[in-house]
Amino acid sequence: MSTAAVSLSSGELKARCPRSLLDLGSDPMPTAGVDGLIPVLLTWSGSRIQSVRATSEATGLVLPRLVEPHAHLDKAFSWTEHPNLQGTYEQALAANFREHETRTAAKVEQRGERCLQLAWQHGLRAVRSHIDSLGPGANFSWEVLADLSNNWRERIELQLVALVPIEHWSTAEGEHLAAAVAKVDGLIGGVLAPPCRGRATRRALRRLLELADRHGCPVDLHIDEAASQPAEGVRQLLHVLESMTVSVPVTCSHASSLSLLSAGALQRLAARMARQNLRVVALPLTNGWLLGHRDNETPLRRPLAPIRQLQRAGIAVAVGGDNVQDPWYPGGQLDPLALMAMSLPLAQLAPWDDDGLKPFGTDATGLMGLDWDGRLRAGAPADLIHLPGGSWPELLSMASRRRVLAGGHWVQDWA
Template identity: 40%
Template sequence: MRSLSPDQRPDRLQVRVPRPLLAGDLDDLGAPDPEGWQARGRIQALLPLHAATRSPGGVADLPVFLPAFVDAHSHLDKAFSWYEVPCPPRQGTMAAALRGNRKENDSRTAERLAARLDRALAHGWRRGLRAVRSHIDAGFPAATDCWEAVEDRFRHWADRLTLQPVAMAPMAFWQSAEGEQLARRVASLGGCLGGALDRNSQRQPGTRAGLRQLLNLSVRSGCGIDLHLDESSDPASTTLDWLLQLVPRQGLPVPITASHCCSLGLFSERRIRARARALAERGISVVVLPVTNLWLQDRAVGRTPRWRGLAPIHELQAEGVTVARTAGPSGPMATRSN
């Protein structure tokens, strides 16, 4: 895609802007800056398009103006791996997805990972993607070499895409010397620390201590935090409560994101509202993944799912929680992540 030099850019650009993209109280679209609609690549003014100024083909021929696309939760290290390690036919369960993930880790190489990253990022770039946060597995045998590939490819794409890695590892990993070393590497890339917590990990000794260490390590290294929490159809999966208990009410000096939070949708209305208020108070954002979790949650062979497997989006937003929606991996529809 060729960029225009400043003297090549038009003073005014005729486009169709979807009304929901404009501020709700914006009625008068007069231009505060009559000199032009953009300066230094940023929009300066909006003018209503009158009939006399429209293109010869009419409004229908004008391009649609959209903001750049952002993927707030991807797994680029698993990109296109559906064809290498597919979920068993007709299953699509969380357990099958995790088995496939472990199998893929065993065969992962730095070269294969670099090729996946390039293919996925090129795929997204051509379709308007301009920023990606990607969880990248850590804590497995070939992880060190693979993270070198991540650093190399992310820097290669840095002039076209804003990229943020999230190191995803078991909680025990963050209590090791290797975890400290990886945190410094992730910090140099402006990334986040993360991992996955659910009912199974709650039963494992040391998990809560590992989460506490992850929080402390994130603050020391200046990394943000993005955790897979309660991606489960078990209402006893309450690791979100652990996070709320360990993060002080005033929050932390680094951004925190809770991803998935599926089992929260099984709580009573009162409990949902209480958790939502606690999240908002601590400044913790939530990322929900409808495509992935509608595919995986409450799913079993020969049984109709009883619930939708989603976090309570409207209730979270009503209490002031910032919520983002994205696709995620582990399903046949999430092309870039599979």
């Protein structure tokens, strides 16, 4: 390798880093300020961090490249053609079905590529996308996004979840789909929203879990995205899990209606969820927009996964952005900093507390099963987001300004 090549991929940075995203190895961890930030000097060589040391002073903020645990690339940017002006769950579903009729391979490829470009510029290193995997366009959507996943592998890890009604996994086509999912290390998904059909729902869930286990595919369900019948889906899932052994990780995305339970009922349910090692992805933006929607009324209660209560029970909770300008939510741009800035107030999470940051950091990476937990340490990937402001208010109010280091190279300058 030439000297020029070595110098191109080496560098250093002095900035403040959240305590929970740092691993100083055998060096003692200095006491962080009340904002939970510690000034560090980072050096890297090639694609790896060489050293991370506490230093006396630093300006600017440094984070690892972040992750998006729940997105829908196949329907991204479809709001303009298929708006949901009433803003309800039912109308979103109806518009989604109409959009599905017009879906083409070219459209899905264009949407996926545009999403990944945004994710790359904004400093994401992994994205989990659910894909509508039944009905018109299902086959080519899966193939197109599997190809994209392959093309982007060096820059962004794209995880694919097959999203179908849970009963589909009990059919012969469901068997074929599971084999196709396993081939690309994908995940088994499904929708479990009230009203649940008692025994029939549990039978379908058992079949889904057996299939996932047999193929070694993790499970990620859309569950209890509702403003009524609190936790109906999670209760059915627990009923099944408590009578069988499942070795693959199971994630509950949304879990919104759990917040409508009484404090005691929630505590008991969360303890059962923790015993089954369930993980949760909270989706504050889409659910804040969609659930409990009534004409001419501001909702008095907002169904949103009760993040802190679940954490207290020992459950890993990640926060995701969900939709990107589609009938379910007109905003969204695969920007982890904008997601933080918008969800921290909705969920009342404090980024200076370790538990407030985990849903965007180590709990999100753990839930996605990534090799690197996202903590900055010697030997970790040289993958950073560098922000000019050195404080949380600056990050939260100027979320768009950043530069991004990936594999030891600045790939996005201040923007």
